[in-house]
Amino acid sequence: MSEPAKSPAPAVRYVEIDETREGQRLDNFLVAVLKGVPKSRIYRCLRKGEVRVNKGRVGPDYRLQVGDVVRIPPVRVSAEQAPPKVRPGGFDWLADRVLFEDEYVLVLDKPAGMAVHAGSGVSTGIIEALRAWRPQAPMLELAHRLDRETSGCLLIAKSRVALTDLHAQLREGEVHKHYLALVRGTLRHARTVEASLERRERGGERMVQTAEDGKAAASRFRPLRQFDIATLVEIALLTGRTHQARVHAAHIDHPIAGDDKYGEREFNKDMRAAGLRRLFLHAARIEFKHPARVGMMSFEAPLPDDLVAVLDKLAG
Secondary structure (H helix, E strand, O other): OOOOOOOOOOOOEEEEOOOOOOOOEHHHHHHHHOOOOOHHHHHHHHHOOOOEEOOEOOOOOOEOOOOOEEEEOOOOOOOOOOOOOOOOOOOHHHHHHEEEEOOOEEEEEEOOOOOOOOEOOEOOOHHHHHHHHOOOOOOOEEOOOOOOOOEEEEEEEOOHHHHHHHHHHHHOOOOEEEEEEEEEOOOOOOEEEEOOEEEEEEOOEEEEEEOOOOEOOEEEEEEEEEOOOEEEEEEEEOOOOOOHHHHHHHHOOOOEOOOOOOOOHHHHHHHHHOOOOOOOEEEEEEEEEOOOOOOEEEEEOOOOHHHHHHHHHHHO
16 A cells, blocks of 8 residues: 655745734744644744744744744644634624725724734634635735724735735825824814834833834824813824824823723723723724725724713713
8 A cells, every 4th residue: 555645845934024913922923823833842943943033043022023034944734733623604793894895905894802813812813814704815914903902994905916015005104094092181182293112021011112212103183072081082193103092192191091001090990980991992094095996095994882882971
């Protein structure tokens, strides 16, 4: 009896990090990329130097930067190690969250509480759910990211051409993102905040803070509705830095309600009394140039019911 043919050995891969992976820990990135490979095997690869970033050895807690090139060693995944199959129909609810879709892009109304990709203890993010829901799709990739507790417009590329084009637009500031946020205190007039930002580790937690030598960042705040202790504002991001809206809001002493990282404890306590159970930050509108068409496209995601209920409670 002849032996069964062996599958070809996996090859070394080199992955260039884009905006969708910026700031992610290297070990969490590898867990997401090497699906089905035991974590013990991944950490062994790191210890032995089989994983390299920009041709050098780094630790598992290294935070990935845009433009980093990660060497991923050839690791075979056995059938026993493969991740379990998704239950048929398990992500059919995504159909009700699609704001727009064609052969190039998909615009999704992301729910709060779901990460955009797996990692940091999250087994399934939005992008993994989309791929499970649409297994026949040749490509589904995040064009940008939203924080786990942020809801609203999320842009997905469905082709390499679209992804490259959208990333170029993001770098050039041609993708316009508008958020709705509830902030502490009274903000009576529109204002533009220009404060450079940098990432730092504090007690093992990734934080972003203002810094003169950080990356340039600008946001425009516009008040929409006043309450006794808070203001509903629109925040237009003129740049796309990590946690930009949250840090800039705190920088001008108007932290966002429900922000347990950059917010204010007593204000958050008051907001919980008003029924708020998460960060009051919603990606309400996104505008971009279609990768294969002429002109701008604009899509809006309505404010979720849980946040509407908080505003109603504050209005009395």
